[in-house]
Amino acid sequence: MFVKSAIPLLLLPSLTSLTLGHSFLEKVWANGVEYAAWDPNAGSLGTPYPNNIPSWYTTNVGGNPLKPVKANTNDIICALNASPANISIPINAGSALTVKWWQAGIPFPTSHWGPIIDYIAACNGPCSKVDPSSLKFVKIAQRAWIDNSTYAEGFWATNQMIASNGTWAIEIPSGLKAGEYVVRHELIALHVAFEAIGKGPYYTDGAEFYPQCVSIKVGGFGTKKITGGVGAKSLYRGDEPGLAINIHTTPNHADYVSPGPAIWWGA
Numbered sequence: 001m002f003v004k005s006a007i008p009l010l011l012l013p014s015l016t017s018l019t020l021g022h023s024f025l026e027k028v029w030a031n032g033v034e035y036a037a038w039d040p041n042a043g044s045l046g047t048p049y050p051n052n053i054p055s056w057y058t059t060n061v062g063g064n065p066l067k068p069v070k071a072n073t074n075d076i077i078c079a080l081n082a083s084p085a086n087i088s089i090p091i092n093a094g095s096a097l098t099v100k101w102w103q104a105g106i107p108f109p110t111s112h113w114g115p116i117i118d119y120i121a122a123c124n125g126p127c128s129k130v131d132p133s134s135l136k137f138v139k140i141a142q143r144a145w146i147d148n149s150t151y152a153e154g155f156w157a158t159n160q161m162i163a164s165n166g167t168w169a170i171e172i173p174s175g176l177k178a179g180e181y182v183v184r185h186e187l188i189a190l191h192v193a194f195e196a197i198g199k200g201p202y203y204t205d206g207a208e209f210y211p212q213c214v215s216i217k218v219g220g221f222g223t224k225k226i227t228g229g230v231g232a233k234s235l236y237r238g239d240e241p242g243l244a245i246n247i248h249t250t251p252n253h254a255d256y257v258s259p260g261p262a263i264w265w266g267a
């Protein structure tokens, strides 16, 4: 009994540092304008959600991951207890929405090898009023394994984002029809993805999902309309080949297949 109660105390320092090592968006850039992003840590200390931030509200203190068990819950849409941003920032179709991940002095842990995937969904009206579970997402970009350098697991998109000081550029599809959209930008960490091997869908452990949403407003005269998207709760099960995988056996993952749907025709 005494031994058992001592274990959580011994684990506490390492769990605390892991929590601080996860991440969320610090800044966003669109059409040359810099915006602050929502800081859930400040929120937990009483800072109210501002009215001039394009990244969605969440209560995800510490920027913690979602596990496969959450892949069919509302939290997978735009992070824990997310609700829409109050503003949608102007951006030209065909230009980049750039985001920056940052928490506690680093972008993200280098040990969290994995893909970076971007989705977009039409709000069909103001994104500030949208019901998150009504959003139908299409995939507009994905980058996963890059080469066999640097680590025993190879060099992945998350490593590239870290090497770029936490920044990542998301190209908004050229010719996209004018309107408001939610960009769902996501890191997936695979360092413990092996835990889900052979466990079936929505297992408690396995790959880690870090979704972040940003509301944008596209102008112009584009004609590409989003059709055929899926709700975020239908993107992943956790037992796909790209999510139930041991990445520690080789630095060569040239055969890696990113999870989720195919890239949208209009991207």
Ligand SMILES: [Cu+2]
Residues within 6 Å of the ligand: 022, 065, 112, 189, 208
């Ligand atoms: Cu982690």
